[in-house]
Amino acid sequence: xxxxxxxxxxxxxxxxxxxxxxxxxxxxxxxxxxxxxxxxxxxxxxxxxxxxxxxxxxxxxxxxxxxxxxxxxxxxxxxxxxxxxxxxxxxxxxxxxxxxxxxxxxxxxxxxxxxxxxxxxxxxxxxxxxxxxxxxxxxxxxxxxxxxxxxxxxxxxxxxxxxxxxxxxxxxxxxxxxxxxxxxxxxxxxxxxxxxxxxxxxxxxxxxxxxxxxxxxxxxxxxxxxxxxxxxxxxxxxxxxxxxxxxxxxxxxxxxxxxxx
Amino acid sequence: xxxxxxxxxxxxxxxxxxxxxxxxxxxxxxxxxxxxxxxxxxxxxxxxxxxxxxxxxxxxxxxxxxxxxxxxxxxxxxxxxxxxxxxxxxxxxxxxxxxxxxxxxxxxxxxxxxxxxxxxxxxxxxxxxxxxxxxxxxxxxxxxxxxxxxxxxxxxxxxxxxxxxxxxxxxxxxxxxxxxxxxxxxxxxxxxxxxxxxxxxxxxxxxxxxxxxxxxxxxxxxxxxxxxxxxxxxxxxxxxxxxxxxxxxxxxxxxxxxxxxxxxxxxxxxxxxxxxxxxxxxxxxxxxxxxxxxxxxxxxxxxxxxxxxx
Numbered sequence: 199x200x201x202x203x204x205x206x207x208x209x210x211x212x213x214x215x216x217x218x219x220x221x222x223x224x225x226x227x228x229x230x231x232x233x234x235x236x237x238x239x240x241x242x243x244x245x246x247x248x249x250x251x252x253x254x255x256x257x258x259x260x261x262x263x264x265x266x267x268x269x270x271x272x273x274x275x276x277x278x279x280x281x282x283x284x285x286x287x288x289x290x291x292x293x294x295x296x297x298x299x300x301x302x303x304x305x306x307x308x309x310x311x312x313x314x315x316x317x318x319x320x321x322x323x324x325x326x327x328x329x330x331x332x333x334x335x336x337x338x339x340x341x342x343x344x345x346x347x348x349x350x351x352x353x354x355x356x357x358x359x360x361x362x363x364x365x366x367x368x369x370x371x372x373x374x375x376x377x378x379x380x381x382x383x384x385x386x387x388x389x390x391x392x393x394x395x396x397x398x399x400x401x402x403x404x405x406x407x408x409x410x411x412x413x414x415x416x417x418x419x420x421x422x423x424x425x426x427x428x429x430x431x432x433x434x435x436x437x438x439x440x441x442x443x444x445x446x447x448x449x450x451x452x453x454x455x456x457x458x459x
Numbered sequence: 460x461x462x463x464x465x466x467x468x469x470x471x472x473x474x475x476x477x478x479x480x481x482x483x484x485x486x487x488x489x490x491x492x493x494x495x496x497x498x499x500x501x502x503x504x505x506x507x508x509x510x511x512x513x514x515x516x517x518x519x520x521x522x523x524x525x526x527x528x529x530x531x532x533x534x535x536x537x538x539x540x541x542x543x544x545x546x547x548x549x550x551x552x553x554x555x556x557x558x559x560x561x562x563x564x565x566x567x568x569x570x571x572x573x574x575x576x577x578x579x580x581x582x583x584x585x586x587x588x589x590x591x592x593x594x595x596x597x598x599x600x601x602x603x604x605x606x607x608x609x610x611x612x613x614x615x616x617x618x619x620x621x622x623x624x625x626x627x628x629x630x631x632x633x634x635x636x637x638x639x640x641x642x643x644x645x646x647x648x649x650x651x652x653x654x655x656x657x658x659x660x661x662x663x664x665x666x667x668x669x670x671x672x673x674x675x676x677x678x679x680x681x682x683x684x685x686x687x688x689x690x691x692x693x694x695x696x697x698x699x700x701x702x703x704x705x706x707x708x709x710x711x712x713x714x715x716x717x718x719x720x721x722x723x724x725x726x727x728x729x730x731x732x733x734x735x736x737x738x739x740x741x742x743x744x745x746x747x748x749x750x751x752x753x754x755x756x757x758x759x760x761x762x763x764x765x766x767x768x769x
Binding site for chain 1: 511512513514532533536537539541543545546547548549551552556559560561563564565566592608
C-alpha cells in the first residue's frame with residue numbers, strides 16, 4: 199500500500215474515532231434528513247423525487263464545508279502540518295487525504311440515505327445509476343475542493359466556518375435542495391448558478407443542463423484543488439499576503455461560465 | 460577536517476522590520492553534538508526552522524548535506540530527523556499507526572517501517588503505549604514519541620529543539636543517555652536548549668546567540684574558560700587566617716566570605732593555589748577545607764548574555 203493510501207486509511211479511521219467528525223459527517227446530516235423528509239414530503243409531494251440527491255448534496259456540504267475546513271485549519275494551527283512537512287508528507291496529500299477520507303464517509307451516508315428514503319418514503323431509486331454516480335463524484339470533488347480552499351484562506355477555525363457559511367447557507371436556500379430551482383425567481387436562479395450545490399442538483403436531475411453542470415463541477419473541483427495547493431501554508435505564522443488569497447475567487451469561474459452557456 | 464553537515468553563511472532572518480537573526484555563520488561537522496544556546500528571542504528557533512526548511516532565509520545561505528532545506532525538503536526528510544519545540548501530532552492515531560504512517564512517507568516499506576518504528580518506540584520506553592491514541596499520552600510520552608519519530612528512519616542528522624523542556628528528571632536523564640547513544644552511533648545532533656547543564660553534559664561545541672547575533676562559540680570547556688568566568692576557590696582554616704587578613708593572591712580577586720569560607724575568583728587557579736598554600740604554611744594555620752570550582756556553563760552564559768550570576 200502506498201504512503202498516500204495509508205494516509206487516507208488513517209484519516210478515515212481517525213475520523214471514526216473523533217466525536218466531532220462523527221457528528222458532522224453522520225449524525226447531523228442523517229438527523230437533518232430524518233426531520234426534513236418527515237415534513238417536506240407532506241408539504242411538497244415532488245420532494246420525494248429529489249430527496250436522495252438533495253440529502254446526498256446536503257451531507258456532502260456538511261462534510262466538505264462545515265467539517266473539513268475547521269479541521270484542516272486546526273491541523274495548521276496546532277503544528278500538525280509542520281510535522282507533516284518535516285516528516286516528508288507532500289502538501290497535496292495533506293489536503294487530498296482528509297478530503298478523500300471525508301468522501302468515503304459521505305459515500306456511506308449517501309447509501310444510508312438512499313436505502314432509507316426508498317424504504318420509508320417511497321423515494322424512487324436513481325433511474326440512471328451511472329449518471330447518479332458521476333453526479334455524486336463531480337459534486338464531491340467540487341465541494342471537497344471548495345472546502346480545501348476555504349481552509350487554506352482562513353486564518354482560524356472560526357473564520358473557516360464563517361467563510362464556509364457564505365456558500366453553505368445560500369446553497370441550502372437556492373441550490374434546489376429544499377425547493378425546485380424552477381421555483382426560484384429568474385434573477386435568483388442566475389445567482390444560484392454560481393453555487394456548486396445548484397449544479398449538483400442539475401447534474402443529478404439529468405436532462406439538457408446536466409452535462410454542462412457535470413463539467414462545471416469537475417472543472418470547479420480541479421481548479422479549487424489547484425488553487426488550494428497554490429495558497430497552501432504549512433505554518434500559521436508563515437502567512438502569505440492577504441491580497442493573494444483573493445485568487446481563491448477564481449474557483450467560481452467554471453460556475454460563472456455556465457451563465458453564458 | 461570533518462565532513463560539513465550543516466553550513467550556515469551570512470544567514471539573516473527578518474519578521475517585518477524586526478531582525479531575528481543577523482548575518483550568522485556557523486558549521487556543523489559529522490558526528491558532533493552542537494548546542495544552540497541563547498535567551499528567549501535570541502533567534503534559536505528561527506535558525507532551526509530555516510535549517511529544517513520550515514522558513515526561508517531572507518539573505519545568506521543555509522545548506523544541509525549540501526542541499527537547500529526548503530527546495531530539497533523531500534530528500535532531506537529521509538536524512539534528517541527533527542523534533543520540534545511545539546509539535547502537533549495526529550491525536551486520533553495510535554502510537555503504532557503514527558510511527559508507521561510517517562515511516563512510509565520517508566520511503567520505508569511496510570516491514571522495515573514497522574520494525575524501525577517499534578525499535579525506536581521501545582528505545583524510548585513507548586513499548587507499552589503502542590496501541591494508545593496519541594491524544595491520551597502525557598506530555599513526556601508525546602515528547603518521547605516526537606523523538607521516536609525523529610530517529611526511527613535512522614537519520615544522519617538529528618535536530619532537537621528543547622527536547623527535555625518540561626520533563627521530569629528521570630525522563631530527562633533517559634533522553635540524555637539516548638542522545639549520547641546517538642552520538643556513539645556517529646549521528647550528528649543539533650540541539651537547541653535552555654538547559655545549560657544539558658548543553659555542558661552533551662555538547663561538543665556550543666554557539667551562544669544574543670539578539671540574533673553570535674555572542675560566543677566553542678566547546679563548553681573553552682566557553683567556561685573565557686571571559687570573566689574565573690575559577691572559584693573557597694578555603695576554610697581553623698584560625699580563619701584568610702577571612703581575617705584577606706591576603707592578596709596572584710591572579711585572584713577576593714570575594715565576600717561565605718560562612719567559615721574565604722572566597723576568591725581566580726583567572727589562574729594554579730598560581731593562586733600555590734600562593735594560597737604558601738600563605739597558609741607561613742601563617743601556621745590549619746587547613747580545614749579547600750574547594751576549587753570551575754565556572755559552570757550557566758554562569759558563563761549569564762555573563763555572555765549580560766546577566767551576571769548572583
